[in-house]
Amino acid sequence: MNSPEVLLAAPPFDFTGINIEERPRTKQAGYYLYYPHMGLCSIGATLARAGFSVKILDGMVDARSEEEFVALIIAARPRLLGLSITTPALPITGKLISKIRKSLQDIVIVAGGPHVSCDPEIVHALGADFGVVGDGETPMLKIAGSVLRGVALEPRTPGIAVPGAVAETQPDLSDLDSIPPPDRRLLSDPDAYFNPFVKARTTSLLSARGCPFQCSFCCRTISMGGYRPMEERVVLAEMERAASEGYRFISLIDETFTYDRDRAVRIAGEMLKRKLPFKWSCQTRADLIDAEALKVFRAAGCVNLSFGLEAGDEEVRAGMDKKIRDTDYEKAVSACRKAGITTNLFVIIGAPYETKPQIDKSIETAVALEPDYVVYNVGTLFPGTREYEKRIEAGEIDRTIWDSYMRGETPLPVLSKTLGRSELSELLRKGYSRFYLRPGYIVKKIRSVRSPRDIAVLARQARTVIADYVV
Numbered sequence: 001m002n003s004p005e006v007l008l009a010a011p012p013f014d015f016t017g018i019n020i021e022e023r024p025r026t027k028q029a030g031y032y033l034y035y036p037h038m039g040l041c042s043i044g045a046t047l048a049r050a051g052f053s054v055k056i057l058d059g060m061v062d063a064r065s066e067e068e069f070v071a072l073i074i075a076a077r078p079r080l081l082g083l084s085i086t087t088p089a090l091p092i093t094g095k096l097i098s099k100i101r102k103s104l105q106d107i108v109i110v111a112g113g114p115h116v117s118c119d120p121e122i123v124h125a126l127g128a129d130f131g132v133v134g135d136g137e138t139p140m141l142k143i144a145g146s147v148l149r150g151v152a153l154e155p156r157t158p159g160i161a162v163p164g165a166v167a168e169t170q171p172d173l174s175d176l177d178s179i180p181p182p183d184r185r186l187l188s189d190p191d192a193y194f195n196p197f198v199k200a201r202t203t204s205l206l207s208a209r210g211c212p213f214q215c216s217f218c219c220r221t222i223s224m225g226g227y228r229p230m231e232e233r234v235v236l237a238e239m240e241r242a243a244s245e246g247y248r249f250i251s252l253i254d255e256t257f258t259y260d261r262d263r264a265v266r267i268a269g270e271m272l273k274r275k276l277p278f279k280w281s282c283q284t285r286a287d288l289i290d291a292e293a294l295k296v297f298r299a300a301g302c303v304n305l306s307f308g309l310e311a312g313d314e315e316v317r318a319g320m321d322k323k324i325r326d327t328d329y330e331k332a333v334s335a336c337r338k339a340g341i342t343t344n345l346f347v348i349i350g351a352p353y354e355t356k357p358q359i360d361k362s363i364e365t366a367v368a369l370e371p372d373y374v375v376y377n378v379g380t381l382f383p384g385t386r387e388y389e390k391r392i393e394a395g396e397i398d399r400t401i402w403d404s405y406m407r408g409e410t411p412l413p414v415l416s417k418t419l420g421r422s423e424l425s426e427l428l429r430k431g432y433s434r435f436y437l438r439p440g441y442i443v444k445k446i447r448s449v450r451s452p453r454d455i456a457v458l459a460r461q462a463r464t465v466i467a468d469y470v471v
Protein backbone atom coordinates (compact mmCIF):
# COMPACT_ATOMS: atom_id res chain seq x y z
CA MET A 1 0.00 0.00 0.00
CA ASN A 2 1.48 3.45 -0.94
CA SER A 3 1.45 5.80 2.03
CA PRO A 4 -1.83 7.72 2.08
CA GLU A 5 -2.11 10.90 4.15
CA VAL A 6 -5.22 9.50 5.77
CA LEU A 7 -6.02 5.87 6.39
CA LEU A 8 -9.62 5.11 7.36
CA ALA A 9 -9.96 1.72 8.96
CA ALA A 10 -12.39 -0.69 10.60
CA PRO A 11 -10.78 -3.19 12.99
CA PRO A 12 -10.84 -6.93 12.27
CA PHE A 13 -13.24 -8.44 14.68
CA ASP A 14 -15.21 -11.65 15.05
CA PHE A 15 -18.63 -10.16 15.60
CA THR A 16 -20.42 -13.47 16.00
CA GLY A 17 -18.45 -13.64 19.27
CA ILE A 18 -20.93 -11.30 20.93
CA ASN A 19 -23.54 -14.02 20.64
CA ILE A 20 -21.61 -17.14 21.49
CA GLU A 21 -19.02 -17.05 24.23
CA GLU A 22 -15.89 -19.04 24.73
CA ARG A 23 -16.13 -21.32 21.81
CA PRO A 24 -12.98 -22.91 20.54
CA ARG A 25 -12.43 -21.05 17.33
CA THR A 26 -9.65 -22.26 15.15
CA LYS A 27 -10.80 -20.57 12.01
CA GLN A 28 -13.54 -18.23 10.97
CA ALA A 29 -16.60 -20.19 9.95
CA GLY A 30 -17.57 -17.83 7.17
CA TYR A 31 -20.09 -15.08 7.73
CA TYR A 32 -23.48 -15.10 6.28
CA LEU A 33 -23.01 -11.69 4.70
CA TYR A 34 -20.61 -8.80 4.87
CA TYR A 35 -21.07 -5.40 3.31
CA PRO A 36 -18.61 -2.56 2.77
CA HIS A 37 -18.44 0.32 5.20
CA MET A 38 -20.44 3.22 3.77
CA GLY A 39 -19.47 5.58 6.61
CA LEU A 40 -15.79 5.25 5.71
CA CYS A 41 -16.49 5.48 1.96
CA SER A 42 -18.42 8.69 2.60
CA ILE A 43 -15.76 10.30 4.82
CA GLY A 44 -13.12 9.14 2.32
CA ALA A 45 -14.96 10.82 -0.56
CA THR A 46 -15.21 14.08 1.39
CA LEU A 47 -11.50 14.07 2.23
CA ALA A 48 -10.51 13.12 -1.32
CA ARG A 49 -12.59 15.96 -2.75
CA ALA A 50 -10.68 18.35 -0.51
CA GLY A 51 -7.39 17.06 -1.93
CA PHE A 52 -6.23 14.64 0.76
CA SER A 53 -4.89 11.25 -0.28
CA VAL A 54 -7.03 8.60 1.37
CA LYS A 55 -7.25 4.83 1.61
CA ILE A 56 -9.61 2.48 3.39
CA LEU A 57 -8.48 -0.61 5.26
CA ASP A 58 -11.37 -2.87 6.16
CA GLY A 59 -9.94 -5.20 8.77
CA MET A 60 -12.84 -7.59 8.25
CA VAL A 61 -11.79 -8.44 4.73
CA ASP A 62 -8.30 -7.01 4.19
CA ALA A 63 -6.63 -8.56 7.23
CA ARG A 64 -6.83 -12.10 8.47
CA SER A 65 -5.72 -11.29 12.01
CA GLU A 66 -5.04 -8.44 14.43
CA GLU A 67 -1.32 -8.81 13.72
CA GLU A 68 -1.87 -8.48 9.98
CA PHE A 69 -4.09 -5.43 10.50
CA VAL A 70 -1.41 -3.70 12.59
CA ALA A 71 1.29 -4.70 10.09
CA LEU A 72 -0.74 -3.21 7.21
CA ILE A 73 -1.16 0.08 9.09
CA ILE A 74 2.53 0.22 9.95
CA ALA A 75 3.43 -0.48 6.32
CA ALA A 76 1.04 2.25 5.12
CA ARG A 77 2.51 4.79 7.59
CA PRO A 78 -0.41 7.24 7.41
CA ARG A 79 -0.02 10.51 9.27
CA LEU A 80 -3.69 10.40 10.24
CA LEU A 81 -5.59 7.23 11.10
CA GLY A 82 -9.38 7.21 11.46
CA LEU A 83 -10.90 4.18 13.16
CA SER A 84 -14.58 3.25 13.00
CA ILE A 85 -15.72 1.62 16.21
CA THR A 86 -18.83 -0.31 17.20
CA THR A 87 -19.31 -1.14 20.87
CA PRO A 88 -18.41 -4.83 20.65
CA ALA A 89 -15.19 -3.85 18.86
CA LEU A 90 -13.95 -1.66 21.78
CA PRO A 91 -11.63 -4.17 23.49
CA ILE A 92 -9.86 -5.11 20.30
CA THR A 93 -9.58 -1.48 19.18
CA GLY A 94 -7.97 -0.45 22.49
CA LYS A 95 -5.32 -3.16 22.05
CA LEU A 96 -4.74 -2.28 18.42
CA ILE A 97 -4.24 1.42 19.16
CA SER A 98 -1.53 0.71 21.72
CA LYS A 99 0.25 -1.66 19.31
CA ILE A 100 0.08 0.88 16.47
CA ARG A 101 1.45 3.65 18.69
CA LYS A 102 4.47 1.55 19.64
CA SER A 103 5.57 1.54 16.00
CA LEU A 104 4.24 4.85 14.71
CA GLN A 105 4.94 7.43 17.42
CA ASP A 106 3.83 10.44 15.36
CA ILE A 107 0.54 9.06 14.13
CA VAL A 108 -2.62 11.02 14.95
CA ILE A 109 -5.55 8.75 15.71
CA VAL A 110 -9.20 9.71 15.37
CA ALA A 111 -11.91 7.45 16.77
CA GLY A 112 -15.41 7.63 15.31
CA GLY A 113 -18.44 5.48 14.58
CA PRO A 114 -21.48 4.29 16.57
CA HIS A 115 -19.75 3.70 19.90
CA VAL A 116 -17.81 6.96 20.01
CA SER A 117 -20.89 8.91 18.93
CA CYS A 118 -22.76 7.59 21.96
CA ASP A 119 -19.85 7.58 24.42
CA PRO A 120 -17.26 10.21 23.44
CA GLU A 121 -15.56 9.98 26.83
CA ILE A 122 -14.09 6.66 25.68
CA VAL A 123 -11.56 8.58 23.57
CA HIS A 124 -9.29 8.96 26.57
CA ALA A 125 -9.34 5.28 27.58
CA LEU A 126 -8.90 4.25 23.95
CA GLY A 127 -5.74 6.30 23.63
CA ALA A 128 -7.01 8.22 20.60
CA ASP A 129 -6.17 11.88 19.97
CA PHE A 130 -9.64 12.89 18.80
CA GLY A 131 -13.12 11.45 18.92
CA VAL A 132 -15.88 12.31 16.49
CA VAL A 133 -19.52 12.38 17.52
CA GLY A 134 -22.16 11.85 14.85
CA ASP A 135 -21.66 12.35 11.11
CA GLY A 136 -17.93 12.15 10.47
CA GLU A 137 -17.51 14.08 7.22
CA THR A 138 -17.16 17.68 8.46
CA PRO A 139 -15.24 17.00 11.72
CA MET A 140 -12.80 14.70 9.95
CA LEU A 141 -12.19 17.31 7.27
CA LYS A 142 -11.37 19.84 10.00
CA ILE A 143 -9.05 17.44 11.81
CA ALA A 144 -7.27 16.56 8.54
CA GLY A 145 -6.91 20.28 7.75
CA SER A 146 -5.35 20.88 11.12
CA VAL A 147 -3.04 17.83 11.24
CA LEU A 148 -1.99 17.77 7.59
CA ARG A 149 -2.26 21.38 6.44
CA GLY A 150 -1.71 23.31 9.65
CA VAL A 151 -5.12 25.03 9.62
CA ALA A 152 -5.91 25.93 13.21
CA LEU A 153 -8.63 23.81 14.78
CA GLU A 154 -10.97 25.97 16.79
CA PRO A 155 -11.28 24.84 20.39
CA ARG A 156 -14.55 22.99 21.04
CA THR A 157 -15.28 22.48 17.37
CA PRO A 158 -18.75 20.87 17.20
CA GLY A 159 -18.60 17.10 16.84
CA ILE A 160 -14.97 16.81 17.94
CA ALA A 161 -14.00 15.42 21.33
CA VAL A 162 -10.48 15.38 22.72
CA PRO A 163 -9.39 13.32 25.73
CA GLY A 164 -10.84 14.87 28.83
CA ALA A 165 -13.26 17.23 27.05
CA VAL A 166 -16.72 16.37 25.83
CA ALA A 167 -17.64 17.39 22.27
CA GLU A 168 -20.03 20.22 21.52
CA THR A 169 -23.00 18.80 19.69
CA GLN A 170 -22.80 19.19 15.94
CA PRO A 171 -25.98 19.51 13.94
CA ASP A 172 -26.79 16.44 11.81
CA LEU A 173 -25.63 16.75 8.25
CA SER A 174 -29.02 17.79 6.99
CA ASP A 175 -28.16 18.34 3.36
CA LEU A 176 -26.85 14.91 2.48
CA ASP A 177 -27.04 15.81 -1.20
CA SER A 178 -24.28 18.37 -0.71
CA ILE A 179 -21.60 15.86 0.28
CA PRO A 180 -19.89 13.75 -2.36
CA PRO A 181 -21.30 10.23 -2.77
CA PRO A 182 -19.48 7.43 -0.92
CA ASP A 183 -16.40 6.43 -2.88
CA ARG A 184 -16.32 2.65 -3.21
CA ARG A 185 -13.11 2.87 -5.24
CA LEU A 186 -11.28 3.49 -1.97
CA LEU A 187 -12.01 -0.09 -0.88
CA SER A 188 -9.01 -2.29 -1.45
CA ASP A 189 -10.99 -5.37 -2.49
CA PRO A 190 -14.50 -4.63 -3.80
CA ASP A 191 -15.00 -8.32 -4.51
CA ALA A 192 -14.48 -9.36 -0.92
CA TYR A 193 -18.05 -8.44 0.09
CA PHE A 194 -20.85 -10.95 -0.17
CA ASN A 195 -24.40 -11.86 0.60
CA PRO A 196 -26.31 -15.10 0.45
CA PHE A 197 -28.70 -14.10 -2.30
CA VAL A 198 -26.73 -13.88 -5.54
CA LYS A 199 -23.19 -14.45 -6.73
CA ALA A 200 -22.37 -10.96 -7.84
CA ARG A 201 -20.22 -8.00 -6.91
CA THR A 202 -21.96 -6.74 -3.80
CA THR A 203 -22.20 -3.37 -2.13
CA SER A 204 -24.33 -1.41 0.27
CA LEU A 205 -26.07 1.87 -0.42
CA LEU A 206 -27.96 4.40 1.66
CA SER A 207 -30.90 6.42 0.44
CA ALA A 208 -31.51 8.04 3.84
CA ARG A 209 -29.75 8.35 7.18
CA GLY A 210 -31.38 8.01 10.58
CA CYS A 211 -34.71 6.61 11.66
CA PRO A 212 -37.84 8.33 12.95
CA PHE A 213 -38.82 5.54 15.37
CA GLN A 214 -37.87 5.33 19.02
CA CYS A 215 -37.29 1.65 19.83
CA SER A 216 -35.72 1.63 23.29
CA PHE A 217 -32.95 -0.88 22.48
CA CYS A 218 -31.60 0.94 19.42
CA CYS A 219 -28.92 3.63 19.49
CA ARG A 220 -29.39 5.05 16.06
CA THR A 221 -31.44 8.07 17.13
CA ILE A 222 -28.33 9.35 18.87
CA SER A 223 -25.61 7.99 16.66
CA MET A 224 -27.35 8.59 13.35
CA GLY A 225 -29.59 11.54 14.06
CA GLY A 226 -33.10 12.02 12.74
CA TYR A 227 -34.49 10.66 9.49
CA ARG A 228 -32.81 12.43 6.58
CA PRO A 229 -33.72 11.25 3.09
CA MET A 230 -31.49 12.01 0.13
CA GLU A 231 -32.98 13.39 -3.03
CA GLU A 232 -34.24 10.62 -5.27
CA ARG A 233 -32.16 11.78 -8.23
CA VAL A 234 -29.04 11.64 -6.05
CA VAL A 235 -29.86 8.09 -4.92
CA LEU A 236 -30.43 6.98 -8.50
CA ALA A 237 -27.23 8.65 -9.68
CA GLU A 238 -25.35 6.72 -6.99
CA MET A 239 -26.97 3.51 -8.20
CA GLU A 240 -25.93 4.28 -11.79
CA ARG A 241 -22.37 4.86 -10.57
CA ALA A 242 -22.36 1.60 -8.60
CA ALA A 243 -23.59 -0.20 -11.74
CA SER A 244 -20.78 1.32 -13.80
CA GLU A 245 -18.29 0.11 -11.18
CA GLY A 246 -19.52 -3.45 -11.75
CA TYR A 247 -21.76 -3.91 -8.72
CA ARG A 248 -24.73 -6.19 -9.32
CA PHE A 249 -26.15 -6.59 -5.82
CA ILE A 250 -27.10 -3.73 -3.54
CA SER A 251 -28.07 -3.95 0.08
CA LEU A 252 -30.10 -0.84 0.82
CA ILE A 253 -29.01 -0.28 4.40
CA ASP A 254 -31.46 2.49 5.32
CA GLU A 255 -32.88 1.68 8.72
CA THR A 256 -36.45 1.82 7.43
CA PHE A 257 -36.45 1.98 3.64
CA THR A 258 -40.23 2.25 3.31
CA TYR A 259 -40.72 4.88 6.02
CA ASP A 260 -41.81 7.12 3.15
CA ARG A 261 -43.56 4.38 1.23
CA ASP A 262 -44.27 6.40 -1.90
CA ARG A 263 -40.70 7.61 -2.16
CA ALA A 264 -39.45 3.99 -1.88
CA VAL A 265 -41.88 2.92 -4.61
CA ARG A 266 -40.77 5.81 -6.83
CA ILE A 267 -37.10 4.85 -6.38
CA ALA A 268 -37.86 1.20 -7.21
CA GLY A 269 -40.01 2.26 -10.18
CA GLU A 270 -37.17 4.37 -11.51
CA MET A 271 -34.68 1.49 -11.05
CA LEU A 272 -36.97 -0.58 -13.21
CA LYS A 273 -37.41 2.14 -15.83
CA ARG A 274 -33.67 2.71 -16.06
CA LYS A 275 -33.10 -1.05 -16.23
CA LEU A 276 -30.54 -0.89 -13.44
CA PRO A 277 -28.81 -4.28 -13.42
CA PHE A 278 -29.19 -5.01 -9.73
CA LYS A 279 -30.69 -7.53 -7.47
CA TRP A 280 -31.20 -5.82 -4.11
CA SER A 281 -32.41 -6.18 -0.56
CA CYS A 282 -33.67 -3.70 2.00
CA GLN A 283 -34.92 -3.49 5.56
CA THR A 284 -38.02 -1.94 7.00
CA ARG A 285 -40.81 -2.46 9.52
CA ALA A 286 -43.47 -5.12 9.06
CA ASP A 287 -46.22 -2.51 9.38
CA LEU A 288 -44.79 -0.41 6.56
CA ILE A 289 -45.14 -2.65 3.54
CA ASP A 290 -47.99 -3.59 1.26
CA ALA A 291 -48.61 -5.85 -1.72
CA GLU A 292 -48.60 -3.03 -4.29
CA ALA A 293 -45.23 -1.71 -3.16
CA LEU A 294 -43.79 -5.22 -3.07
CA LYS A 295 -44.89 -5.84 -6.64
CA VAL A 296 -42.89 -2.84 -7.82
CA PHE A 297 -39.93 -3.83 -5.63
CA ARG A 298 -39.86 -7.34 -7.07
CA ALA A 299 -40.09 -6.11 -10.64
CA ALA A 300 -37.19 -3.75 -9.89
CA GLY A 301 -34.98 -6.61 -8.64
CA CYS A 302 -35.70 -6.78 -4.90
CA VAL A 303 -35.02 -10.33 -3.73
CA ASN A 304 -35.01 -10.04 0.03
CA LEU A 305 -36.60 -7.95 2.73
CA SER A 306 -35.60 -7.90 6.40
CA PHE A 307 -37.57 -6.74 9.37
CA GLY A 308 -37.15 -6.87 13.10
CA LEU A 309 -39.55 -9.23 14.81
CA GLU A 310 -37.49 -8.60 17.95
CA ALA A 311 -39.81 -10.69 20.17
CA GLY A 312 -42.56 -13.24 19.58
CA ASP A 313 -44.66 -11.72 22.30
CA GLU A 314 -46.53 -8.56 21.35
CA GLU A 315 -46.28 -7.19 24.88
CA VAL A 316 -42.52 -7.73 25.09
CA ARG A 317 -42.20 -5.91 21.79
CA ALA A 318 -44.36 -3.03 22.99
CA GLY A 319 -42.28 -2.92 26.17
CA MET A 320 -39.33 -2.01 23.95
CA ASP A 321 -41.40 0.68 22.24
CA LYS A 322 -41.75 -1.32 19.05
CA LYS A 323 -45.49 -1.37 18.74
CA ILE A 324 -46.09 -3.70 15.82
CA ARG A 325 -48.86 -6.28 16.00
CA ASP A 326 -48.40 -10.03 15.44
CA THR A 327 -50.84 -9.84 12.56
CA ASP A 328 -48.63 -7.27 10.81
CA TYR A 329 -45.80 -9.81 10.75
CA GLU A 330 -48.09 -12.54 9.43
CA LYS A 331 -49.30 -10.22 6.68
CA ALA A 332 -45.82 -8.97 5.85
CA VAL A 333 -44.21 -12.40 5.49
CA SER A 334 -47.08 -13.73 3.46
CA ALA A 335 -47.19 -10.65 1.18
CA CYS A 336 -43.46 -11.01 0.51
CA ARG A 337 -43.88 -14.72 -0.24
CA LYS A 338 -46.68 -13.92 -2.71
CA ALA A 339 -44.53 -11.25 -4.32
CA GLY A 340 -41.60 -13.67 -4.69
CA ILE A 341 -39.39 -11.83 -2.19
CA THR A 342 -37.61 -13.81 0.51
CA THR A 343 -37.81 -12.61 4.09
CA ASN A 344 -35.38 -12.36 6.95
CA LEU A 345 -36.43 -11.75 10.53
CA PHE A 346 -34.17 -10.25 13.20
CA VAL A 347 -34.92 -11.59 16.65
CA ILE A 348 -33.55 -10.34 19.97
CA ILE A 349 -32.80 -13.05 22.49
CA GLY A 350 -33.36 -11.41 25.86
CA ALA A 351 -35.45 -8.24 25.95
CA PRO A 352 -35.27 -6.43 29.33
CA TYR A 353 -37.79 -8.49 31.30
CA GLU A 354 -38.25 -11.36 28.84
CA THR A 355 -38.56 -14.74 30.52
CA LYS A 356 -37.30 -18.06 29.16
CA PRO A 357 -40.82 -19.12 28.08
CA GLN A 358 -41.21 -15.80 26.27
CA ILE A 359 -37.89 -16.36 24.48
CA ASP A 360 -39.12 -19.83 23.51
CA LYS A 361 -42.18 -18.10 22.13
CA SER A 362 -39.92 -15.87 19.99
CA ILE A 363 -38.18 -18.96 18.65
CA GLU A 364 -41.48 -20.68 17.87
CA THR A 365 -43.01 -17.53 16.36
CA ALA A 366 -40.03 -17.23 14.02
CA VAL A 367 -40.64 -20.81 12.89
CA ALA A 368 -44.41 -20.38 12.59
CA LEU A 369 -44.15 -17.24 10.48
CA GLU A 370 -42.12 -19.23 7.95
CA PRO A 371 -39.70 -16.57 6.82
CA ASP A 372 -36.75 -17.72 4.70
CA TYR A 373 -34.11 -16.69 7.22
CA VAL A 374 -33.87 -15.72 10.86
CA VAL A 375 -30.99 -13.88 12.50
CA TYR A 376 -30.87 -14.03 16.29
CA ASN A 377 -28.82 -11.67 18.40
CA VAL A 378 -28.35 -11.69 22.14
CA GLY A 379 -29.93 -8.43 23.31
CA THR A 380 -27.06 -6.08 24.13
CA LEU A 381 -27.30 -2.87 26.13
CA PHE A 382 -25.77 -0.27 23.83
CA PRO A 383 -24.82 3.25 24.92
CA GLY A 384 -27.04 5.92 23.48
CA THR A 385 -30.19 3.83 23.78
CA ARG A 386 -33.14 4.90 25.87
CA GLU A 387 -32.88 1.64 27.83
CA TYR A 388 -29.26 2.50 28.73
CA GLU A 389 -30.15 6.02 29.85
CA LYS A 390 -32.96 4.58 31.98
CA ARG A 391 -30.54 2.27 33.78
CA ILE A 392 -28.05 5.08 34.33
CA GLU A 393 -30.79 7.20 35.87
CA ALA A 394 -31.90 4.32 38.07
CA GLY A 395 -28.29 3.95 39.25
CA GLU A 396 -28.15 0.38 37.95
CA ILE A 397 -25.03 0.96 35.88
CA ASP A 398 -22.38 3.59 35.55
CA ARG A 399 -21.13 5.33 32.41
CA THR A 400 -17.62 4.07 33.14
CA ILE A 401 -18.80 0.56 32.24
CA TRP A 402 -17.32 1.01 28.74
CA ASP A 403 -13.84 1.70 30.07
CA SER A 404 -13.92 -1.52 32.05
CA TYR A 405 -15.49 -3.42 29.16
CA MET A 406 -12.72 -2.15 26.92
CA ARG A 407 -10.06 -3.36 29.35
CA GLY A 408 -11.67 -6.79 29.54
CA GLU A 409 -12.76 -6.34 33.17
CA THR A 410 -16.54 -6.40 32.54
CA PRO A 411 -18.48 -8.45 30.00
CA LEU A 412 -20.53 -6.72 27.32
CA PRO A 413 -23.74 -5.77 29.19
CA VAL A 414 -26.94 -7.47 28.17
CA LEU A 415 -30.39 -5.99 27.70
CA SER A 416 -31.94 -8.74 29.81
CA LYS A 417 -32.58 -7.98 33.45
CA THR A 418 -33.17 -11.59 34.36
CA LEU A 419 -30.82 -13.79 32.31
CA GLY A 420 -27.06 -13.74 31.81
CA ARG A 421 -25.14 -13.79 28.52
CA SER A 422 -24.30 -17.51 28.70
CA GLU A 423 -27.92 -18.54 29.29
CA LEU A 424 -28.94 -16.23 26.45
CA SER A 425 -26.26 -17.73 24.20
CA GLU A 426 -27.69 -21.17 24.86
CA LEU A 427 -31.17 -19.98 23.93
CA LEU A 428 -29.76 -18.38 20.80
CA ARG A 429 -28.16 -21.69 19.78
CA LYS A 430 -31.49 -23.35 20.42
CA GLY A 431 -33.18 -20.79 18.17
CA TYR A 432 -30.77 -21.42 15.30
CA SER A 433 -31.04 -25.20 15.57
CA ARG A 434 -34.81 -25.05 15.83
CA PHE A 435 -35.15 -22.87 12.75
CA TYR A 436 -32.44 -24.10 10.40
CA LEU A 437 -32.17 -27.78 11.32
CA ARG A 438 -35.88 -28.57 10.93
CA PRO A 439 -36.35 -31.37 8.42
CA GLY A 440 -39.04 -29.26 6.71
CA TYR A 441 -36.66 -26.34 6.25
CA ILE A 442 -33.81 -28.53 5.01
CA VAL A 443 -36.07 -30.24 2.48
CA LYS A 444 -37.43 -26.86 1.31
CA LYS A 445 -33.89 -25.54 0.87
CA ILE A 446 -32.69 -28.60 -1.01
CA ARG A 447 -35.75 -28.42 -3.28
CA SER A 448 -34.98 -24.76 -4.03
CA VAL A 449 -31.58 -25.65 -5.51
CA ARG A 450 -31.51 -24.75 -9.19
CA SER A 451 -27.81 -24.37 -9.92
CA PRO A 452 -24.31 -25.22 -8.63
CA ARG A 453 -24.25 -21.67 -7.25
CA ASP A 454 -27.31 -22.44 -5.11
CA ILE A 455 -25.49 -25.47 -3.71
CA ALA A 456 -22.46 -23.34 -2.84
CA VAL A 457 -24.66 -20.73 -1.14
CA LEU A 458 -26.52 -23.40 0.80
CA ALA A 459 -23.26 -24.98 1.89
CA ARG A 460 -22.01 -21.63 3.17
CA GLN A 461 -25.21 -21.00 5.07
CA ALA A 462 -25.13 -24.48 6.59
CA ARG A 463 -21.47 -24.13 7.54
CA THR A 464 -22.12 -20.78 9.23
CA VAL A 465 -25.12 -21.96 11.19
CA ILE A 466 -23.56 -25.24 12.25
CA ALA A 467 -20.06 -23.99 13.07
CA ASP A 468 -21.13 -20.80 14.75
CA TYR A 469 -24.29 -21.73 16.51
CA VAL A 470 -24.80 -25.44 16.79
CA VAL A 471 -21.48 -27.20 17.46
Ligand code: B12
Pocket residue numbers: 010013015016018033034035036037038039040042043060081082083084085086087088089110111112113114115117118132134135136137140204206210218219220223224253254255377382383
Ligand atom coordinates in the same frame (compact mmCIF):
# COMPACT_ATOMS: atom_id res chain seq x y z
C1 B12 B 1 -24.83 -2.21 7.43
C2 B12 B 1 -24.63 -2.49 8.90
C3 B12 B 1 -23.87 -3.60 9.23
C4 B12 B 1 -23.22 -4.49 8.19
C5 B12 B 1 -21.94 -3.91 7.64
C6 B12 B 1 -21.12 -3.12 8.61
C7 B12 B 1 -20.12 -2.24 7.92
N1 B12 B 1 -19.14 -2.79 7.26
O1 B12 B 1 -20.29 -1.06 8.02
C8 B12 B 1 -23.03 -5.83 8.96
C9 B12 B 1 -24.24 -6.67 8.67
C10 B12 B 1 -21.79 -6.63 8.64
C11 B12 B 1 -23.08 -5.32 10.40
C12 B12 B 1 -22.56 -6.02 11.44
C13 B12 B 1 -22.66 -5.59 12.75
N2 B12 B 1 -23.36 -4.58 13.22
CO1 B12 B 1 -24.16 -3.29 12.09
N3 B12 B 1 -25.10 -1.94 11.15
C14 B12 B 1 -25.21 -1.67 9.90
C15 B12 B 1 -26.13 -0.44 9.70
C16 B12 B 1 -27.52 -0.95 9.35
C17 B12 B 1 -25.68 0.58 8.68
C18 B12 B 1 -24.24 1.06 8.83
C19 B12 B 1 -24.01 2.19 7.87
O2 B12 B 1 -23.43 2.03 6.83
N4 B12 B 1 -24.51 3.36 8.22
C20 B12 B 1 -24.42 4.53 7.39
C21 B12 B 1 -23.11 5.28 7.62
C22 B12 B 1 -23.10 6.56 6.82
O3 B12 B 1 -23.07 5.58 8.99
P1 B12 B 1 -21.94 5.08 9.98
O4 B12 B 1 -21.35 3.79 9.54
O5 B12 B 1 -22.43 5.15 11.37
O6 B12 B 1 -20.81 6.20 9.80
C23 B12 B 1 -21.02 7.56 10.12
C24 B12 B 1 -20.70 7.93 11.57
O7 B12 B 1 -20.88 6.86 12.49
C25 B12 B 1 -19.30 8.39 11.55
N5 B12 B 1 -18.20 7.41 11.55
C26 B12 B 1 -18.20 6.09 11.36
N6 B12 B 1 -16.96 5.62 11.36
C27 B12 B 1 -16.13 6.63 11.56
C28 B12 B 1 -14.74 6.70 11.63
C29 B12 B 1 -14.15 7.94 11.82
C30 B12 B 1 -12.67 8.02 11.88
C31 B12 B 1 -14.94 9.12 11.95
C32 B12 B 1 -14.31 10.42 12.15
C33 B12 B 1 -16.33 9.04 11.89
C34 B12 B 1 -16.91 7.80 11.68
O8 B12 B 1 -19.25 9.05 10.30
C35 B12 B 1 -19.95 8.26 9.33
C36 B12 B 1 -20.46 9.12 8.22
O9 B12 B 1 -21.15 10.22 8.70
C37 B12 B 1 -26.06 0.19 11.13
C38 B12 B 1 -27.23 1.01 11.52
C39 B12 B 1 -26.99 2.44 11.07
N7 B12 B 1 -27.99 3.05 10.56
O10 B12 B 1 -25.88 2.95 11.13
C40 B12 B 1 -25.81 -1.02 12.02
C41 B12 B 1 -24.99 -0.83 13.28
C42 B12 B 1 -23.75 0.00 12.96
N8 B12 B 1 -24.52 -2.23 13.61
C43 B12 B 1 -24.51 -2.45 14.81
C44 B12 B 1 -24.07 -3.68 15.37
C45 B12 B 1 -24.28 -3.88 16.85
C46 B12 B 1 -23.50 -4.65 14.56
C47 B12 B 1 -22.96 -6.00 15.02
C48 B12 B 1 -22.25 -6.07 16.35
C49 B12 B 1 -24.15 -6.96 14.95
C50 B12 B 1 -23.88 -8.39 15.34
N9 B12 B 1 -24.50 -8.84 16.37
O11 B12 B 1 -23.17 -9.08 14.72
C51 B12 B 1 -21.98 -6.29 13.87
C52 B12 B 1 -20.62 -5.63 14.15
C53 B12 B 1 -19.86 -5.28 12.91
C54 B12 B 1 -18.52 -4.65 13.20
N10 B12 B 1 -17.59 -4.87 12.30
O12 B12 B 1 -18.27 -4.00 14.19
C55 B12 B 1 -24.98 -1.29 15.66
C56 B12 B 1 -23.81 -0.62 16.39
C57 B12 B 1 -24.19 -0.21 17.77
C58 B12 B 1 -22.99 0.04 18.59
N11 B12 B 1 -23.10 0.93 19.54
O13 B12 B 1 -21.97 -0.56 18.42
C59 B12 B 1 -25.72 -0.40 14.59
C60 B12 B 1 -25.65 1.12 14.84
C61 B12 B 1 -27.19 -0.89 14.56
C62 B12 B 1 -27.97 -0.45 15.78
N12 B12 B 1 -28.89 0.44 15.61
O14 B12 B 1 -27.77 -0.90 16.87
N13 B12 B 1 -23.65 -4.15 10.48
